[in-house]
Amino acid sequence: MKTTIKFHRLERGLKQSDLADLVNVxxxxxxRLEQGQYCPSLRLAMDLAKVFDTSVEELFSFEDEDMDTDTASATARTARTAR
Structure with a gap:
């Protein structure tokens, strides 16, 4: 998962602890969110979007995971047709 949380946080001059206080975490x-190591609940994602006055889609991107799924599916199809 990719995220732009750190960009938005720094743009507003917030420390991680400041942002944490604003969204009660x-x-x-x-x-962990900024490093892409934690997948937030829908509520937390929406709270973060509200703090930054943006959309959840702007804050989080799952493109890498989608590509991995597509690659795995293509690999499985290739393996089946090679038999």
């Missing part, structure tokens, strides 16, 4: 959660 721990600072560590913000750090």
């Amino acid at each position: 721990r600072r560590e959660t913000i750090g």
Whole structure:
């Protein structure tokens, strides 16, 4: 998962702890979100979007995961047809 949270946070001059306080999570959660290591709940994603006055889609991108799924599907199809 890719995210633009850090970009938006820095653009507004917020520390991770400041943002965490605004959305009622721990600072560590913000750090993990920024690194793409944590998939937020819908509520948290919406709260973050509200803080930054943007959309959830602007904050989070799942393109890499979709590409991995497509690649895996294509590989499986190729393996089946090679038999």
